[in-house]
Amino acid sequence: MTLEAIRYRTGSLQVLNQLLLPHQTVYDDIRSVQDAFEAIKSMKVRGAPAIAIVGCLSLAVELRAGAGGDDPVTFIRESLCHLTSARPTAVNMGRAARELMEFAENESMEKNSEQLRESVIAWIEDMLERDVNDNKKIGNYGAQHILSGVPRDSVTILTHCNTGSLATAGYGTALGVVRSLHGLGRLKRMYCTETRPYNQGSRLTAYEAVAEGIPATLITDSMAALTMREMDITAVVVGADRVVANGDTANKVGTYQLAIAAKHHGIPFYVAAPSTSCDLSLESGRDIIIEVRPPEELTSINGVSIAAPGIEVWNPAFDVTPHQLITGGIITELGVFLPSELQAALTGRLTAL
Numbered sequence: 442m443t444l445e446a447i448r449y450r451t452g453s454l455q456v457l458n459q460l461l462l463p464h465q466t467v468y469d470d471i472r473s474v475q476d477a478f479e480a481i482k483s484m485k486v487r488g489a490p491a492i493a494i495v496g497c498l499s500l501a502v503e504l505r506a507g508a509g510g511d512d513p514v515t516f517i518r519e520s521l522c523h524l525t526s527a528r529p530t531a532v533n534m535g536r537a538a539r540e541l542m543e544f545a546e547n548e549s550m551e552k553n554s555e556q557l558r559e560s561v562i563a564w565i566e567d568m569l570e571r572d573v574n575d576n577k578k579i580g581n582y583g584a585q586h587i588l589s590g591v592p593r594d595s596v597t598i599l600t601h602c603n604t605g606s607l608a609t610a611g612y613g614t615a616l617g618v619v620r621s622l623h624g625l626g627r628l629k630r631m632y633c634t635e636t637r638p639y640n641q642g643s644r645l646t647a648y649e650a651v652a653e654g655i656p657a658t659l660i661t662d663s664m665a666a667l668t669m670r671e672m673d674i675t676a677v678v679v680g681a682d683r684v685v686a687n688g689d690t691a692n693k694v695g696t697y698q699l700a701i702a703a704k705h706h707g708i709p710f711y712v713a714a715p716s717t718s719c720d721l722s723l724e725s726g727r728d729i730i731i732e733v734r735p736p737e738e739l740t741s742i743n744g745v746s747i748a749a750p751g752i753e754v755w756n757p758a759f760d761v762t763p764h765q766l767i768t769g770g771i772i773t774e775l776g777v778f779l780p781s782e783l784q785a786a787l788t789g790r791l792t793a794l
């Protein structure tokens with residue numbers, strides 16, 4: 442059983458409100474594109490694949506109710522543009538918007554408004570299944586690759602942020618690799634970082650691990666290097682919000698320092714991400730726009746201040762790990778690639794952004 446972050450039945454959408462986890466399990470209705478925009482912006486729903494899926498499903502809900510009238514293409518275009526602006530670093534929403542728009546424009550040449558709505562809804566509904574299938578492949582490729590590099594029976598993985606069922610349609614990416622290792626009986630333990638300032642690790646990854654009986658230990662971000670030295674970490678596996686052509690990878694802030702520490706300790710560092718998180722239109726990580734979040738996310742927890750009032754704050758949500766530090770490889774649903782192999786492996790398989 443994996444946790445269900447997105448509940449979709451034709452015409453209705455609910456998301457598990459991740460702001461309330463782990464203490465309350467509340468599903469919020471998403472009745473419109475604007476509801477989804479707000480849920481994504483406020484991080485009720487988060488994680489690059491989940492953002493794209495919830496954004497598109499909210500559009501399906503509105504289309505099912507007849508939104509767009511005689512001109513659904515304009516409605517779809519404006520909605521996708523709005524959704525893409527909610528969080529700029531993860532590429533998945535932008536990619537889905539581009540692909541969906543292209544599909545809708547093609548369909549509009551031979552279908553009336555009602556038929557167009559139906560086919561766009563079907564395209565969107567298919568995203569859920571595709572994401573879970575891709576994640577299972579990522580899990581399997583990643584587990585096999587990690588196991589092939591070590592002579593041991595069981596492995597210990599360190600991960601960051603939340604990349605599991607809560608961040609995807611199900612199964613997860615980096616956490617999917619952990620899940621696959623666990624399923625094979627080859628996971629000794631997962632270490633998950635707290636992931637300050639938003640605590641996706643302590644609130645969400647820890648929640649998934651406890652719910653599913655995955656052996657896991659929580660550490661603060663500041664304990665990562667020590668954990669690598671003392672706890673016989675086999676590999677570090679993280680997710681991605683955007684992997685660019687040279688393999689540079691934007692992911693939750695703190696990923697970069699994990700990669701540096703892994704290199705120092707000779708521990709393979711992997712990025713696990715579907716090809717939908719890859720962006721070959723950008724040459725290097727310098728071109729990635731990094732979202733800066735409100736200071737309050739750093740200075741308070743659940744409304745309780747934990748910082749000196751008046752202090753200035755810098756709160757970038759993501760950092761970029763240079764490709765040279767991604768020593769294990771980039772695990773996708775198509776296989777595991779070194780950063781230098783990624784562009785050739787994906788060319789022709791991804792629509793241009």
Ligand SMILES: CSC[C@@H](O)[C@@H](O)C(=O)COP(=O)(O)O
Nearest residue numbers: 487488489602604608680681693
């Ligand atoms: C499969 S989720 C991959 C990434 O989106 C994840 O590692 C991450 O950085 C999430 O950040 P968040 O700010 O919680 O959306």
